Amino acid sequence: MDNFLDPVFLLEIFEHLIKYVPITLGLAVGTMIMSCLLALMVTILRYKKVPILGKIGDIYVLLGRALPSMILIYLAFFGIPVLLMAVSGTNKSAMLLSGIPPIAFAALGLTLHTGAYLAEIFRGALQSVNVGQTEAELSIGMTWNQAFFRIILPQAAVFATPMMANQFLNLLKGTSIAFMISVIELFGAANVLASNNNAYLEVYIVTACLYWSTSICFEKLASVLEYNLSYFKRCTSK
Amino acid sequence: MGTIFSFEYMIKSFPTLLSMVDVTILVTVVSEFFAIILGCIIALTRINAIRLLDKVCAVYVSFIRGTPFLVQLYLICFGMPQVLNYFGMENPRSIPGILYVFLVMSLHEGGYIAEIMRGSILAVDKGQMEAAKSIGMTGYSAYTRVVLPQAFRMAIPALGNNVVSTLKSTALIFNVGVVDMMRRAELMGSFSYRHLELYIDIAVIYICLCFLVQLGTMMLERCTRMKNSTVS
Structure with a gap:
């Protein structure tokens, strides 16, 4: 390294690393979809106060928010093979698991982490929908399911969108932790590149810029989405 | 087995x-302390719209919020020695890693606290500042004696959340040799x-x-x- 922050070298790094942006995005989007489903399930269980499952949901949200995502990923990565061994009593299932790519474990760990946060967001959003709405639907003879999915959820979704976008941005940044269990996404690739070329400063500057620009794109997207979704709020407030 | x-x-x-556990607690306390100071300075700079400086602060906050903590950690812990070396320092690797960690964590949390403090300073009633000015307080004492104490009280829940997230980020610092x-x-x-x-x-x-x-x-x-x- 004779030249400090050589622009040609920076461009080379950029060309190499931009190929890994889709992997990071895929991991983030996939995790987001799964954690939305998980959070929705947990929220409904807590909202309806289902006897035991609702309590389990409470405990899950408490733990999911109190644990660093790093530890959740490690628990998924090291814990599931042990769990399977305990259930089957042999080492065979662990052998089977070694065929699963580590990115699946990363997605699972991040899903558990994000799901807990989203469950709290959904709970807040549901509370912000007027109680009279549910009463009105039930009084006109809708079943609880119809009322929830047709009337309550669409309104709650509007409230939840800004916070969900925020959570997605957090998740996008959180995917960088996946490299700890040998997933080669943007940050993992950057690490390999940095130690191969012994050029830490340059590589991490480029990586930071890639993450930064991705975040800014999604921030803009979220604000457009929020503006469009809040149409009915703007109309009623006029 | x-x-x-x-x-x-x-x-x-x-x-x-x-x-x-003492390492975790030490890092959390030290970086949260510096982050609150940094956050207040940035928040006041942006609120008072000091020319050029507030633009710098806005870019800084956007950068901190737009990049993963791990990237910032690696950038400082591995990139900083390279910069120090370039500027003629003999042996930058001899600086203990935990000092770099203090720096990164303070800068990182400072960016987030800046937004929290900006929100809560703006939430303090405007009349408070005007009243303080009208009885002859200087800007500095009006902020430290009247506005900031009220802003801090409003910011306590958000700052508590921030301490929790700092605590959880400390699970990552072992990556750089701490x-x-x-x-x-x-x-x-x-x-x-x-x-x-x-x-x-x-x-x-x-x-x-x-x-x-x-x-x-x-x-x-x-x-x-x-x-x-x-x-x-």
């Missing part, structure tokens, strides 16, 4: 891991092949710490609220 999950080993290794609970667990795990037990131990420690922080926040909130009610 005899049993699949050894409860005994989990209990036995708990004190060893707990003895490393020996904390995570590093110790990794070392112990490579001897005993019992990673799961060790990480469950750490999870328990983190839950306790988060719980304590939340308890502290709630108590602080209650104290400040009582003071307020006696005044009014």
Whole structure:
């Protein structure tokens, strides 16, 4: 390294690393979809106060928010093979698991982490929908399911969108932790590149810029989405 | 490997891991202290719209919020020695890693606290500032004596959340060579092949710490609220 922050070298790094942006995005989007489903399930269980499952949901949200995502990923990565061994009593299932790519474990760990946060967001959003709405639907003879999915959820979704976008941005940044269990996404690739070329400063500057620009794109997207979704709020407030 | 999950080993290794908790607490406290100072300075710069500086602060906050903590950590911990070397420092690797960690954590949390403080300073009634100015206070004393104490009281819940997230980010600092609970667990795990037990131990420690922080926040909130009610 004779030249400090050589622009040609920076461009080379950029060309190499931009190929890994889709992997990071895929991991983030996939995790987001799964954690939305998980959070929705947990929220409904807590909202309806289902006897035991609702309590389990409470405990899950408490733990999911109190644990660093790093530890959740490690628990998924090291814990599931042990769990399977305990259930089957042999080492065979662990052998089977070694065929699963580590990115699946990363997605699972991040899903558990994000799901807990989203469950709290959904709970807040549901509370912000007027109680009279549910009463009105039930009084006109809708079943609880119809009322929830047709009337309550669409309104709650509007409230939840800004916070969900925020959570997605957090998740996008959180995917960088996946490299700890040998997933080669943007940050993992950057690490390999940095130690191969012994050029830490340059590589991490480029990586930071890639993450930064991705975040800014999604921030803009979220604000457009929020503006469009809040149409009915703007109309009623006029 | 005899049993699949050894409860005994989990209990036995708990004190060893707990003895490393001081690093986690030290990093959290030190970086949160500097982050609050930095956050207040940035927030005041942006609110008072000091020319050019507020643009710099806006870009800084956007950068901190737009890039992962790990990237910032690596950028400073591995990139900084390179910069220091370029500017003629003899042996930048001799600086202990924990100092770099203090720097990164303060800068990172400072960016987030800046937004929290900006919100809560703006939430303080405008009349307070005007009243303070009208009785002849300078800008500095008006902020430190009137506006900031009120802003801090409003910011306590958000700052508590921030302390929790700082606490949780400390699980990542072992990546740059600081020996904390995570590093110790990794070392112990490579001897005993019992990673799961060790990480469950750490999870328990983190839950306790988060719980304590939340308890502290709630108590602080209650104290400040009582003071307020006696005044009014």
